[in-house]
Amino acid sequence: MTPGTRGNPAAPGTPAAPGTPTAPRTPATTAASAAPETPVPNRAPLALDLDKLYTARLQAARARPYLATALFALHTVESRQVPTMAVDAYWRCYVSPGFVDRTPVEELAGVWVHEVSHLLRDHHGRGERVARTRGLTGAAERLRMNIAADMEINDDVFGDGLVRPEGAVLPSHLHLPAGELMEDYLRQFWLGPRTAHLVWLDCGSGADGSERxxxxxxDGADGLSEQQRDAVRFRVAQGISGRPGSAPQGWRRWAEEAFHPPQPWRELLGAALRSATSGPGAGDDYSYGRPSRRSTGLPGVVLPSLRRRPPRVTVVIDTSGSVSDAELGSALLEVAAISRTVGGRRDLVSVVSCDAAARIAHPLCRAEGIPLIGGGGTDLRAGFAKALGGRPRPDVIVALTDGQTPWPSAPPPCRTVVGLFPRAKRPRYNEDNPDYVPDEPPGWARVVVIDG
Incomplete structure (x- = not known):
């Protein structure tokens, strides 16, 4: 949803889910004013006012200097099909001449920042992953995803020299808490009469991943390659990390997760987890929601079918004295990445901190809120036992450790991934024990070395 455009309140919405909060009434444009422009006969089409548009971009860069690299990386494309302004995944910004003509420069500056925020926060990639995981299809679900992405951005992006465009949707408009992510907001509201005024709003494929x-x-002109897009994100994260006090909390959180040079072990760990969660048996269960086709051969008998549900993941973090604070911080970053791998379903991820004894299994709310208790010896067997003793039992166990621990003698009844913190020199022998065997991850686990 692009701020600065108000929808058509006359458009009927689908019935709201029970308990959906009402949103405050906002002024609304007509459907004709929000719809793509149609040239009037005998009148020349309105030209795009590039001076006004670029003046607004310069004002946005002055108000948010840490976003300047991203703002000037956007390539402008004039389009009369776009209701307002929209972006695609290749960092093109499609602009309506009529929208620029009727919008003040101060509000246009806010729209520039809003649109580039969709791309920096990878809403197109996250939207596609959420759509695949939760089975969200159709224009209505994409609109809902766009609104959720807007609320993630708008709750703290304006102010301090940046005017909030009229009609920008905030979490408070739907009586939702600020500071949450798009994936969280998606579970908390539904389309209906209370969101009908947002029906004409569209930030483009860069906001939800669905091509327009x-x-x-x-293959079009002036798009950025994947490497160029990553370089822009890295430069912006550098600017925020260099002066963290000048950026809102949401941007600081984003920079903390994004400000890491590309490292192969992150890709390997993500690939290992995706392989584990998508393998046979992970997340599979029988359901009567869709009867098996074999039921047709057995009159009067209804057979369940095997359906795939999102897998449950338990992360066992080694909190013994041999693991440094920096490694524990890296472990928390991996927990956040794991939650994205399962489609943002934080309710499916739990964390167990373990040294010589396993602690409480904490459900994942926010990675930085997970208490990591320990500091003694190491025995991850207790952590595995704690993870397997939970109900429902996890489909995948991820152990983040330095490897200096005894391991379970038998493979657990679920897939296992081990993220191994590196050590400069691991002992290969013990002079006092000729039968010494170094602690190595077992063969039944997928092992990835976390080489920082």
Whole structure:
């Protein structure tokens, strides 16, 4: 949803889910004013006022200097199909000449920041992953995803020299808490009469991952390559990390997760987890929600079918004295990445801190809120036992450790991934024990060395 455009309140919405909060009434434009422009006969089409548009971008860069690299990386494309302004995944910004003409420069500056925020926060990639995981299809679900992404951005992006565009949706408009992510907001509201005024709003494929008719696509001109997009994000994260006091909390959180040079072990750990969660048996269960086709051969008998549900993941973090604070911080970053791998379903991820004894299994709310208790010896067997003793039992166990621990003698009844913190020199022998065998991860686990 692009701020600065108000929808058509006359458009009927679908019935709201029970308990959906009402949103405050906001002024609304007509459907004709929000819809793509149609040239009037005998009148020349309105030209895009580039001076006004670029003046607004310069004002946005002055108000948010840490976003300047991203703002000037956007390539402007004039389009009469776009209701307001929209972006695609290749960092093109599609602009309506009519919208620029009727919007003040101060509000246009806010729209620039809003649109580039969708791309920096990877809403197109996250939207596609959420859509696949939760089975969200159709224009209505994409609109809901766009609104959720807007609320993630708008709760703290304006102010301090940046005017909030009229009509920008905030979490408070739907009586929702600020500071949450798009994936969280998606579970907390539904389309209906209370969101009907947002029906004409569209931030483009860069906000939800669904291609629009005006998109130039990957082979179009002036798009950024994947490496160029990553470089822009890295430069912005550098700017925020260099002066963290000048950025809102949401941007500081984003920079903390994004400000890491590309490292192969992160890709390997993510690939290992995806392989574990998508393998046979992970997340599979029988359900009567869709009867088996074999039921047709057994009159009067209803057989369940095997359905895939999102897998449950338990992360066992080694908190013994041999693991440094920096490694524990890295472990928490991996917990956040794991939650994204399962489609943002934080309720499916739990964390067990373990040294010589296992602690309480904490459900994942926010990674920085997980208490990591320990500091003694190491015995991850207790952590595995704690994870397997939970109900429901996890489909995947991820152990983040330095490897200096005894391991379970038998493989657990679920897939296991081990993230191994590196050690400069691991002991290969013990002079006092000729039968010494170094503690190595077992063969039944997928092992990835976390080489920082």
């Amino acid at each position: 008719e005006w998109d130039l696509g990957p």
